[in-house]
Amino acid sequence: MAEIEGENAEVDAFCRKLYTEPPKLAVIEQVNSRPLPLRGYESLEIVHSRPDGTTRAFVPPDVATCGECLREVRDPDDRHYLYPFTNCTHCGPRFTIIFDVPYDRPRTAMAGFTPCSSCQAEYNDPSHRRFHAQPVACPDCGPRISVLDKNGRPITVKKGWQNFFFHRMCQGKIFAVKGLGGYHLACLLDEEVVAELRRRKKRPCKPLAVMCASLETVERLCVLTSPEAELLQSPAAPIVLLPLKKGALVPRNISPGLMTLGVMLPYTPFHHLLLRGPFSAMVLTSANPTDLPILKDDAEAIQGLRGIADYFLVHDRPIVQRCDDSVVRVAAGDVQFYRRSRGYVPKPVDLAFEAAEVALGAGAEMKSTFCLISGRQAIMSQHLGEMGTVESARFYSESLGHFLRFFKLQPGIVGYDAHPDFHVSAWARELPQVVKIPVQHHHAHFASCLAENGYGGRAVGAILDGTGYGSDGAVWGFEVISGDFLNFQRHYHQRYVHLSGGESGIRWPWRMALSYLYSSMAEKALPLARGLFPERAAWELKAVAREISGPLQWLPTSSCGRLFDAVSALLGVCRENTYEGQAAMELSELVPDDAGPLDPYPFCLGDNEIDFLPMFPALLRDLKKGRDKKLIARRFHDTVAGAVTEAVALVCRSERTDTVALSGGTWHNAYLLATVKRELGKRELNVLTHRHVPPNDGGLSLGQAAVAYWRWKENVPGHTYADYQS
Secondary structure, eight states, X not given: OOOOOSOHHHHHHHHHHHHHSOOTTOOOOOOOOOOOOOOOOOSOXXXXXXXXXXXXXXXXXXXXXXXXXXXHHHOTTSTTTTOTTOOBTTBBOOGGGBSSSSOOXXXXXXXXXXXXXXXXXXXXXXXXXXXXXXXXXXXXXXXXXXXXXXXXXXXXXXXXXXXXXXXXXXXXXXXXXXXXXXXXXXXXXXXXXXXXXXXXXXXXXXXXXXXXXXXXXXXXXXXXXXXXXXXXXXXXXXXXXXXXXXXXXXXXXXXXXXXXXXXXXXXXXXXXHHTSSSOSEEEEXXXXXXXXXXXXXXXXXXXXXXXXXXXXXXXXXXXXXXXXXXXXXXXXXXXEEEEOOTTTTTOOEEEEEEEEEEEEEXXXXXXXXXXEEEEEXXXXXXXXXXXXXXXXXXXXXXXXXXXXXXXXXXXXXXXXXXXXXXXXXHHHHTOSSSEEEEEOHHHHHHHHHHHHTTOOSOEEEEEEEEEEXXXXXXXXXXXXXXXXXXXXXXXXXXXXXXOTTTHHHHHOHHXXXXXXXXHHXXXXXXXXXHHHOTTSOHHXXXXXXXXXXXXXXXXXXXXXXXHHHHHHHHTTSOSOOSSTTHHHHHHHTTSOSOOOOOOOOXXXXXXXXXXXXXXXXXXXHHHHTTOOHHHHHHHHHHHXXXXXXXXXXHHHHHXXXXXXXXXXXXXXXXXXXXXXXXXXXXXXXXXXXXXXXXXXXXXXXXXXXXXXXXXXXXXXXXXXXXGGOO
């Protein structure tokens, strides 16, 4: 709240300027004004925050280093020279250092650092850009860097931590670096060093992120467009996925099987200083062990990274909120999130409806987030990762507690995934004194896309992903539905095939290939498989074939992810998924960028089914003839695009709607997204896509919260999923 005193014209001019020229990072949601009696103010005064429970404080995201602070860090005559924690009101840590609101220094990780007289003077000066900058610090009064050995013992470095870091990095050593929202692992862009990092981290293929010193360095490695450059240089400073430039000096084992690279620019002075030496780029990847949250505390990092890091670069400012780097790309002309976290969270997503009760979306089991809907805003958590461990449950619980306290919210409604075995859903079902509503996985995807686009009417959804628990107990993943926030009807799905071996069928794409071959070619499948997968033992192929063709009860799936796995295996692109979506991602890399007319393989639209089985004999004929695998991959993508387009157009006609929502992790496939948007546009259909939350399971919590709220509001009875099955 601001009290402004002066002549009417001057007050009006001030208010206009507030709208048209707000401070750099200001977010103005609304302005309410009323006249007050004259007080006779003679100077500007900012009083300490007085929490009274009547307003909801805004918790700002972390912001990348501004140009003014960076200039000071590089200036030998400035008192902030080479200081890794330089910041001002325009930049610096926010969300990751906050314990509580209102956002004042005593409620942050800076509470233990008493400002020196110079910092205090800047903090108190209304004309200075550090005026009321809560994390303000300098070398005399702020946090400090120290170096530890692989066992966590302090090392005395005579020539400074920077020189030590540069020297040891050039020797091929691996560093654990305490950053803004957690620990990273850093190493050179060297094939042998990267191979050693992968060996130690037990991460054989999953892509590693790279931090570049400047935009010029990025341009030497990647193909860069103006929108991508703007993202890299934005205050959020996310990791941006970019096409690798031909001939770029990037070890292939940084992103095996892919022609893209996840790149970010330095977003703290600390990172700028790390790249101020003999190399202008380095691997900088999250240091968390597999399936565990990002590490933030020194003791847990030393314990968790023993045997991985050779040295630790640490500092004495606590990390309060764990927060991974955000990951984005530009796809089909829009920004698309893979992971919405540092730099964006907890900035709310605006909604087109006003919620009269607070609703919580509990999130998914993988790529988990939670979401709180209150009023006209959806407040989503940072990326929480995979559920199912004690550590992830603790991270989830701590983060939710912070958000409820920050925003002074208490949910009366909880929406959660209907999967009976999800850990996060079991937790949600045990919450006291709330309305608990299960939400089908793909309905939540659909609702998430509607909510972030501010659309509240009926629409058709094409929901394509890897795994979602279906109303009939099958594994869904290729669904064309219609509906709204209240419920949905399933019109088309991919024809069910056998999910061979359950989790093994997801790990080993050749199993899904054999399943599709048996479904389409029966007894011819096994001889074909022996020729296609010579690395598999004959007994193994025969055992899987017996399982698929036998009378035993089998698990049906309509998953789009498993379809991509099968084709990837048949083309010899990927025979093992060492990380989620690997086979599909590597297959998509084969598809040329050119946008020509569709050239699909045969498929059938039957009663409620999309049948891709006719595609496989034709695809295998192309393979046998020695056709270019890039052309085969392109035709496969065109087949999926054609099937989606035809099915969606039919449902739009029958449901009398022209609005289509595309959601699910498969829509990270840039070629498929652009092609389907183009083909649906030719039919004059309005296509909604994700631009503010991820299309993958990271955006699921928004849809769960929206569905749960509207079912509560409209008092929809039952909520048994047989009610929503076509």
